[in-house]
Amino acid sequence: MIIVLKPEASAEVAQELLDQIAAKGLKPLHMPGSERVVLGALGDERVLAELALEGHPMVESLKPILAPYKLVSREMHAHDTVxxxxxxxxxxxxxxxxxxxxxxxxxxxxxxxxxxxxxxxxxxxxxxxxxxxxxxxxxxxxxxxxxxxxxxxxxxxxxxxxxxxxxxxxxxxxxxxxxxxxxxxxxxxxxxxxxxxxxxxxxxxxxxxxxxxxxxxxxxxxxxxxxxxxxxxxxxxxxxxxxxxxxxxxxxxxxxxxxxxxxxxxxxxxxxxxxxxxxxxxxxxxxxxxxxxxxxxxxxxxxxxxxxxxxxxxxxxxxxxxxxxxxxxxxxxxxxxx
Amino acid sequence: MIIVLKPEASAEVAQELLDQIAAKGLKPLHMPGSERVVLGALGDERVLAELALEGHPMVESLKPILAPYKLVSREMHAHDTVxxxxxxxxxxxxxxxxxxxxxxxxxxxxxxxxxxxxxxxxxxxxxxxxxxxxxxxxxxxxxxxxxxxxxxxxxxxxxxxxxxxxxxxxxxxxxxxxxxxxxxxxxxxxxxxxxxxxxxxxxxxxxxxxxxxxxxxxxxxxxxxxxxxxxxxxxxxxxxxxxxxxxxxxxxxxxxxxxxxxxxxxxxxxxxxxxxxxxxxxxxxxxxxxxxxxxxxxxxxxxxxxxxxxxxxxxxxxxxxxxxxxxxxxxxxxxxxx
Amino acid sequence: MIIVLKPEASAEVAQELLDQIAAKGLKPLHMPGSERVVLGALGDERVLAELALEGHPMVESLKPILAPYKLVSREMHAHDTVxxxxxxxxxxxxxxxxxxxxxxxxxxxxxxxxxxxxxxxxxxxxxxxxxxxxxxxxxxxxxxxxxxxxxxxxxxxxxxxxxxxxxxxxxxxxxxxxxxxxxxxxxxxxxxxxxxxxxxxxxxxxxxxxxxxxxxxxxxxxxxxxxxxxxxxxxxxxxxxxxxxxxxxxxxxxxxxxxxxxxxxxxxxxxxxxxxxxxxxxxxxxxxxxxxxxxxxxxxxxxxxxxxxxxxxxxxxxxxxxxxxxxxxxxxxxxxxx
Amino acid sequence: MIIVLKPEASAEVAQELLDQIAAKGLKPLHMPGSERVVLGALGDERVLAELALEGHPMVESLKPILAPYKLVSREMHAHDTVxxxxxxxxxxxxxxxxxxxxxxxxxxxxxxxxxxxxxxxxxxxxxxxxxxxxxxxxxxxxxxxxxxxxxxxxxxxxxxxxxxxxxxxxxxxxxxxxxxxxxxxxxxxxxxxxxxxxxxxxxxxxxxxxxxxxxxxxxxxxxxxxxxxxxxxxxxxxxxxxxxxxxxxxxxxxxxxxxxxxxxxxxxxxxxxxxxxxxxxxxxxxxxxxxxxxxxxxxxxxxxxxxxxxxxxxxxxxxxxxxxxxxxxxxxxxxxxx
The missing domain is CATH 3.20.20.70 (Aldolase class I)
Structure with missing residues (x-):
């Protein structure tokens, strides 16, 4: 799952969410961008439902990663790696x-x-x-x-x-x-x-x-x-x-x-x-x-x-x-x- | 078989050889070039032996076509077809x-x-x-x-x-x-x-x-x-x-x-x-x-x-x-x- | 589409339905069995909707043929062909x-x-x-x-x-x-x-x-x-x-x-x-x-x-x-x- | 190379040959059978020529192993392995x-x-x-x-x-x-x-x-x-x-x-x-x-x-x-x- 935070989300909020993701047994990912922070959660996405992220005030949107590969995917990482x-x-x-x-x-x-x-x-x-x-x-x-x-x-x-x-x-x-x-x-x-x-x-x-x-x-x-x-x-x-x-x-x-x-x-x-x-x-x-x-x-x-x-x-x-x-x-x- | 004629070979000699090739049940080919005439004979090459072409006074050289395809091969036709x-x-x-x-x-x-x-x-x-x-x-x-x-x-x-x-x-x-x-x-x-x-x-x-x-x-x-x-x-x-x-x-x-x-x-x-x-x-x-x-x-x-x-x-x-x-x-x- | 008729359906009813199928530009099929008659209709199944077969009093059930092949399929013809x-x-x-x-x-x-x-x-x-x-x-x-x-x-x-x-x-x-x-x-x-x-x-x-x-x-x-x-x-x-x-x-x-x-x-x-x-x-x-x-x-x-x-x-x-x-x-x- | 010894070849002769094979940098193999002993030599077979085995009085015959695999081959080992x-x-x-x-x-x-x-x-x-x-x-x-x-x-x-x-x-x-x-x-x-x-x-x-x-x-x-x-x-x-x-x-x-x-x-x-x-x-x-x-x-x-x-x-x-x-x-x- 890709979790896009709102522009106003603080670093503390991001860390808190990453900790919650990890606590559920999923792999947390931190992808700070120039305009907003994007988080990732890899693993069994059904577990994520329990966090009710879609209702979190600092979460702008959730996007499932459709490809079977995740970190490798452009969905997760749009720009070319050098x-x-x-x-x-x-x-x-x-x-x-x-x-x-x-x-x-x-x-x-x-x-x-x-x-x-x-x-x-x-x-x-x-x-x-x-x-x-x-x-x-x-x-x-x-x-x-x-x-x-x-x-x-x-x-x-x-x-x-x-x-x-x-x-x-x-x-x-x-x-x-x-x-x-x-x-x-x-x-x-x-x-x-x-x-x-x-x-x-x-x-x-x-x-x-x-x-x-x-x-x-x-x-x-x-x-x-x-x-x-x-x-x-x-x-x-x-x-x-x-x-x-x-x-x-x-x-x-x-x-x-x-x-x-x-x-x-x-x-x-x-x-x-x-x-x-x-x-x-x-x-x-x-x-x-x-x-x-x-x-x-x-x-x-x-x-x-x-x-x-x-x-x-x-x-x-x-x-x-x-x-x-x-x-x-x-x-x-x-x-x-x- | 590709049959290269000597530069001095006349058109009559070429025709005669083509007729002999045909008479043996092979497909004769006529490929006149700018410097010399090249003939071809397609089919069972063992039959060709009977013509003893290697001893013909107007034949310069004989070259078997190694590819299973013949007319299509560059061995037979060196220049690009347009x-x-x-x-x-x-x-x-x-x-x-x-x-x-x-x-x-x-x-x-x-x-x-x-x-x-x-x-x-x-x-x-x-x-x-x-x-x-x-x-x-x-x-x-x-x-x-x-x-x-x-x-x-x-x-x-x-x-x-x-x-x-x-x-x-x-x-x-x-x-x-x-x-x-x-x-x-x-x-x-x-x-x-x-x-x-x-x-x-x-x-x-x-x-x-x-x-x-x-x-x-x-x-x-x-x-x-x-x-x-x-x-x-x-x-x-x-x-x-x-x-x-x-x-x-x-x-x-x-x-x-x-x-x-x-x-x-x-x-x-x-x-x-x-x-x-x-x-x-x-x-x-x-x-x-x-x-x-x-x-x-x-x-x-x-x-x-x-x-x-x-x-x-x-x-x-x-x-x-x-x-x-x-x-x-x-x-x-x-x-x-x- | 496979159309299973009720046991009491007469031959006339079957023929009438086959004619309607043909009139819609579909290929009609007649497959009489020992217990009941089964009809088939091959072609664009959307057209069939107009016949409203599911409401016909002598039609027991309708079954779409899922395989891309139809006549060849066991869905259409359950018994081995000899x-x-x-x-x-x-x-x-x-x-x-x-x-x-x-x-x-x-x-x-x-x-x-x-x-x-x-x-x-x-x-x-x-x-x-x-x-x-x-x-x-x-x-x-x-x-x-x-x-x-x-x-x-x-x-x-x-x-x-x-x-x-x-x-x-x-x-x-x-x-x-x-x-x-x-x-x-x-x-x-x-x-x-x-x-x-x-x-x-x-x-x-x-x-x-x-x-x-x-x-x-x-x-x-x-x-x-x-x-x-x-x-x-x-x-x-x-x-x-x-x-x-x-x-x-x-x-x-x-x-x-x-x-x-x-x-x-x-x-x-x-x-x-x-x-x-x-x-x-x-x-x-x-x-x-x-x-x-x-x-x-x-x-x-x-x-x-x-x-x-x-x-x-x-x-x-x-x-x-x-x-x-x-x-x-x-x-x-x-x-x-x- | 497979080296078949004569029936009368002694165990000492076999060992001597195996030692010579090993000394040439090849892998020696000992395959005693019920009627006669067979030896093997794996590696660069050109080196073997120096041993002149074909002239050895106790060697009956030499047979190259044609398959790219050797020990696995039936040429080397005719009977089924259990x-x-x-x-x-x-x-x-x-x-x-x-x-x-x-x-x-x-x-x-x-x-x-x-x-x-x-x-x-x-x-x-x-x-x-x-x-x-x-x-x-x-x-x-x-x-x-x-x-x-x-x-x-x-x-x-x-x-x-x-x-x-x-x-x-x-x-x-x-x-x-x-x-x-x-x-x-x-x-x-x-x-x-x-x-x-x-x-x-x-x-x-x-x-x-x-x-x-x-x-x-x-x-x-x-x-x-x-x-x-x-x-x-x-x-x-x-x-x-x-x-x-x-x-x-x-x-x-x-x-x-x-x-x-x-x-x-x-x-x-x-x-x-x-x-x-x-x-x-x-x-x-x-x-x-x-x-x-x-x-x-x-x-x-x-x-x-x-x-x-x-x-x-x-x-x-x-x-x-x-x-x-x-x-x-x-x-x-x-x-x-x-």
Whole structure:
């Protein structure tokens, strides 16, 4: 329930109401605005009836939240959230490009790839230290050593770093080294991990699961916000369909849907969304055109030698072309690339 | 098999080879180029071995066609095909917008909707006279009367018209009134209809089926070209997936895939691809950004009163905004909107 | 609307009401039962209000039909429909096995395959004379000659024959030679064909489309019944999903759903439903266990030599094992195999 | 690589070869059979070449393992694995029924439901103490208190208990109270959890993810076996498709596929596989008919009052009917229900 107070309502009245909401076992929310204070009450709304808020002299109106997600909803929070990764803002007027290799492999691979990314204009660096792999016999990532190398590379080139965390026990250490914690598609409904990451106090990039409806993605984000973390970036990365020409089917319909329903920024990952290097640039442009707040894209100094995802990684030269092509498209939709 | 002749090969030699190919029960193709003549032979390539073409003094090289589709393939035909609908070209440098109501309803609905479309800059008019409807109790279209009204409206506003043909017996009459024949998603693998439309000698708009892989779409187009019709425009209009937030999942990955594999132009239908009016403009922009040759879009003078598809039809004012938004995006990718 | 008359209502009263319904532009239905007469009125139910039927002295009750399909619904027709193919009944207590090769190839292939089918206990023969093929270069069937050979083989072994019709123009000739007309998955929403087949007065086997919801299948069947043909058999044959281990995903959930919602019999095609010979028998048994009225199964005297669908066709020996395995399963669910 | 030794090879030779395999950084496997010893070597097979095993005097033959999964494959382990949950065997000749409510709610709910399950012939008890819920505001389970109550109920009615574990940190405590640890669909590719559960030394029930190909499921199981745990039971529970008539699409094709490719037993969950109470019995019968080793089924003393999944839970009376209906079907396929 959203509770709009009258302009003349005092801070004491607001606090008193929040206490009553909490006493009923509901989660109280305080959303002070420039003109009036709005309160929220999350949980079983039938209990609220007992407070008879509609008759309270300082309550202007009550509005039920219709969406199954609450904190994530635009009904609750009308303005776009901007998430800060170090000096970089995601959401708002800018269009953010976070690039890097699938996995942290070696010092020279990280340095060469990142130098190229930075030179072409990337705003952030991504690479995996803990890798979720379908087969137990595939390379599983360098773990802590990978994390340290990623951090060092980010610092050297002055780029914030994003990397995946795969389990609760690793949240603390990943939060120590990374500017944002990524929750991968396979863990989108790993609710224990969502809760732990929600409590870590770091920005989060939450990727959509392969069989997740957009509403499921928003409910997964709600787990993060319900733990008090509002620094959440969503990411569309393709869903599983019958089409086999591409690795996944990039669902760009999700972008205007997400922008309409929620205040959180959303990125598109055209690398996993297609699985084919040649299609990464056109789909990155499409993402920019339909309203995404940025992209998460795989590149590698030498894709054929990449330990994973080589087929969908851009060459440094391809990444340069991508940035050049994004320039007029982002301008056309009123966004700033640089 | 593609058979490249030497530059000095005469027209007689080419004809002789074509005759030999035909005599073996294969389909012969003649593709004269500016520098040399290329021949094609479609069918069971094992039979070709008997002609021992690799040893023929006027044959420069032989190249098998690897794709299951042949005439549709870029291997066979490297340059983009441009299809002409009256004065309008689809494919090439332009970006084509074909707009109109879902169905031909009344004279005033057609005139008011088309006037608005024309004023905002539409290049072509679309509307259904024969309507495929999931339920037998839904409005099935005005048939011949609808066709005549569509033609008259197109003529009045000087716009070429595209309309769906649903069965073999109607091909002739639809070809008489329309500038292009549309084959709908539900009939994409109605092979009898494909053959009949292929023989009609009119441009075709072939929509992708709801469960069709892109390769299936290209093979369906091959049916049209195999009948001698090269004036084929493909159309992505969304596929069926588990996502229920939108009517279909628009598969824009298909656009760069199609542009890579085939020489045929491709449109996107953001109306059926989303089913939601608010998402039509962003997805139309995304289509332009990723390389589509145009869009097929539903609009109506008064969508809430539309007899079908009202929820996904743009208002005239929305269509104006769409055209204005397309201008800088098409320019950004080097295409001309007007 | 379903209109239940009082037990004492005379035939004249019923006729009078049917005339009034027709006069309002609705489709009248007459459903005499053993205890009382039930009438139906299909179309815009608002018009019915003008007849004030609820006040008519001979009307016991009125019941709106909630499903989007009407004639197909159990609300309208509570008892199971039994469809007769020659001497064979589909629906009711029996479990019907219709077997045969994918396509009519040669006289000896038809005779050898059918002899084996008959010997093992098949009730009907299936084979295609008109073949829908994804590629225009694949074998398209023998057409009329194939039809004649199919008919002759069915007569020789005293088996009713089922075969696909692919276009309106062929309905008459296929109806002349076959005991039942099959509408293939790719034509499930070819509404022109549905109407023509609905008028042909022959039993129909309607296969579910690859992207069709079960409700779409029932609405497609409604097209057939709306033309006056109640001899309709539905067929589940697998849908398109992301799973690539099998050709399609056989959706057996559809069987209890269909049996609950409609009175029409339903077959399962485990050959197309799996695409893998080894899985045909287990899935045929599963179909019998969950309530299907029979199966449509591909077999061939020599599958590796089959012109199409060899990988999913049973050997004669496999078909014998299938029949032996079906015996106790059908008995377990109270159905009779022989 | 599978390495078959000659019948005369001694135990010392086998050990020597295993040591050499381990020294190359590969995982050695020892599979003594009744007639001869078979060894395995998992990992990069190119390294094996250096051992020149094909020339070893005691090696009879070498066979590469073609499947991407190894320990899970029938190529490696031809005979069916039987997993023991207390006194109950899963796999082999029996057909196992594990029943219970979605969640542990109260002592009386657990006792009443379990009494009914036991009376009707259930072999095991299932109920969730840690519940994965799409919304953070839904009931999340009683946690440790729920576990204790589940254990007590299982002991009272002498039934082994299966329950879900959702995170690495809980593996130990769940392993203390449960006879088998369930990994839910949403965690099928939570690789950290798979590894932790693989090391827990308890039988595991691994459910297929909603977007997981069967091959992905087998690779997830490989994670468990690679940690040394062979007590793994697979479970098909429905996948996400475009069909909305049922909660999921139960993919029974997966059953014969799994039985062909792997030696592990497989259950079917017709409750989540359909989401509709009326379809649970027919789909359970279908599962038995196509070769499943048992079912995992939801029942509740009073489904309308269930805190979750009430719509798909059987009443006690429905569960009795299920057991009665399974009797002849399991007998028909040569399995023993009791």
């Amino acid at each position: 998430v800060r990764l170090g000096k970089v803002a995601v959401g708002g007027r800018g269009f953010t490009v976070i690039a890097g290799p699938c996995a942290v492999e070696t010092e020279s691979q990280m340095r060469n790839t990142t130098r190229a990314a930075k030179a072409a204009g990337a705003h952030g660096l991504r690479a995996g230290a803990f890798k979720p792999r379908t087969s137990p016999y595939a390379f599983q990532g360098h773990g802590l050593e990978g994390l340290k190398l990623l951090r060092a590379t980010g610092d050297e080139f002055d780029l914030p770093v994003v990397t995946e965390v795969m389990e609760t026990a690793d949240v603390e250490v990943v939060a120590e080294y990374a500017d944002a914690l990524q929750i991968g598609a396979r863990n989108m409904q790993n609710f224990s991990l969502l809760k732990a990451v929600g409590r870590a106090g770091k920005p989060v990039v939450l990727k959509r699961g392969m069989a997740a409806k957009v509403e499921d993605l928003l409910l997964a984000a709600e787990y993060l916000l319900a733990e008090g973390n509002e620094q959440v970036i969503l990411c569309e990365r393709g869903i599983r369909t019958f089409e086999t020409a591409t690795r996944n089917t990039l669902d760009l319909n999700a972008i205007p849907y997400i922008k309409q329903k929620t205040h959180l920024p959303v990125l598109v990952d055209p690398s996993h969304g297609t699985g084919v290097r040649d299609f990464v640039i056109p789909m990155a442009l499409a993402a920019a055109a339909c309203g995404a707040d940025g992209i998460l894209v795989e590149m590698h100094e030498n894709p054929p030698a990449a330990w994973s995802d080589g087929a969908q990684s851009l060459y440094p030269e391809g990444f340069e072309r991508l940035m050049a092509a994004l320039e007029p498209i982002t301008a056309a939709v009123g966004r700033q690339l640089r | 299809v002409r609908l009256g004065k309008v070209a689809v494919g090439g440098r332009g970006f084509t917008v074909i707009a109109g109501p879902c169905a031909v309803e009344t004279e005033s609905q057609m005139r008011n909707t088309t006037r608005a479309a024309k004023a905002a800059g539409a290049h072509g008019l679309r509307a259904g006279a024969f309507k495929p409807r999931t339920s037998p109790y839904a409005f099935q279209g005005h048939g011949l009367e609808g066709l005549k009204l569509l033609r008259a409206t197109g003529d009045e506003f000087d716009l070429p018209v595209v309309t769906e043909v649903m069965e073999t017996a109607d091909v002739e009459v639809v070809a008489e009134y329309a500038d292009a024949l549309q084959i709908g998603a539900r009939n994409m693998q109605n092979f009898s209809l494909l053959k009949a439309v292929g023989r009609a000698g009119k441009p075709v708009v072939l929509k992708r089926g709801m469960a069709a892989k892109v390769e299936d779409l290209l093979l369906a187009a091959e049916y049209l070209l195999a009948e001698g019709n090269e004036q084929v425009i493909l159309c992505e209009r969304g596929i069926r997936t588990f996502e229920t937030a939108t009517r279909n999942t628009l598969d824009l990955n298909a656009i760069p895939y199609i542009k890579q594999k085939t020489h045929l132009p491709v449109l996107v239908d953001p109306s059926h691809g989303t089913g939601v009016r608010d998402f039509v403009i962003p997805m139309a922009l995304a289509a332009a950004a990723c390389g589509a040759d145009g869009i097929l879009v539903e609009m109506h003078e008064n969508p809430p009163a539309a007899w079908s598809d009202g929820a996904q039809s743009l208002y005239p004012e929305g269509f104006e905004r769409l055209m204005a938004a397309l201008e800088p995006i098409t320019a950004a990718v080097g295409r001309q909107l007007r | 469809v007769r193919l020659g001497k064979v009944a589909v629906g009711g207590r029996g479990f019907t096995v219709i077997a045969g090769p994918c396509a009519v190839e040669t006289e000896s292939q038809m005779r050898n395959t059918t002899r084996a089918a008959k010997a093992a206990g098949a009730h009907g023969l299936r084979a295609g004379a008109f073949k829908p093929r994804t590629s225009p270069y694949a074998f398209q069937g023998h057409g009329l000659e194939g039809l004649k050979l199919l008919r002759a083989t069915g007569d020789e072994f005293d088996l009713p024959v089922v075969t696909e019709v692919m276009e309106t123009a062929d309905v008459e000739v296929v109806a002349e030679y076959a005991d039942a007309l099959q509408i293939g998955a790719r034509n499930m929403q070819n509404f022109s064909l549905l109407k023509a087949v609905g008028r042909a007065g022959k039993p129909v086997v309607l296969k579910r489309g690859m992207a069709a919801k079960v409700e779409d299948l029932l609405l497609a069947a409604e097209y057939l019944l709306a033309e006056g043909n109640e001899q309709v058999i539905l067929c589940e044959r697998g849908i398109r999903t992301f799973e690539t281990a099998t050709r399609n995903t056989l959706d057996l959930n559809a069987i209890p759903y269909i049996k609950q919602k409609t009175h029409l019999p339903v077959l399962v095609d485990p050959s197309h439903g799996t695409g893998v010979r080894d899985f045909v028998i287990p899935m045929a048994l599963a179909a019998a266990a969950c309530g299907a009225d029979g199966i449509l199964v591909e077999m061939h005297e020599n599958p590796p030599a089959a012109w199409s669908d060899g990988a999913q066709s049973l050997y004669p020996e496999g078909f014998e094992r299938l029949m032996a395995a079906l015996e106790p399963i059908t008995a377990a669910v109270g159905r009779q195999l022989r | 997993v023991r949950l207390g006194k109950v065997a899963v796999g082999g000749r029996g057909f196992t029924v594990i029943a219970g409510p979605c969640a542990v709610e109260t002592e009386s709910q657990m006792r009443n439901t379990t009494r009914a399950a036991k009376a009707a012939g259930a072999h095991g008890l299932r109920a969730g103490a840690f519940k994965p819920r799409t919304s953070p505001y839904a009931f999340q389970g009683h946690g440790l208190e729920g576990l204790k109550l589940l254990r007590a109920t299982g002991d009272e009615f002498d039934l082994p208990v299966v329950t879900e574990v959702m995170e690495t940190a809980d593996v130990e405590v769940v392993a203390e109270y449960a006879d088998a640890l369930q990994i839910g669909a949403r965690n099928m590719q939570n690789f950290s959890l798979l590894k932790a559960v693989g090391r827990a030394g308890k039988p595991v029930v691994l459910k297929r993810g909603m977007a997981a190909k069967v091959e992905d499921l087998l690779l997830a199981a490989e994670y468990l076996l690679a940690e040394g745990n062979e007590q793994v039971i697979l479970c098909e529970r429905g996948i996400r498709t475009f069909e909305t008539a049922t909660r999921n699409t139960l993919d029974l094709n997966a059953i014969p596929y799994i039985k062909q490719k792997t030696h592990l037993p497989v259950l079917v969950d017709p409750s989540h596989g359909t989401g509709v109470r009326d379809f649970v019995i027919p789909m359970a019968l279908a599962a038995a008919a196509c070769g499943a080793d048992g079912i995992l089924v939801e029942m509740h003393e009073n489904p309308p009052a269930a805190w979750s999944d009430g719509a798909q839970s059987l009443y006690p009376e429905g569960f009795e009917r299920l057991m009665a209906a399974l009797e002849p079907i399991t007998a028909a396929v040569g399995r023993q229900l009791r």
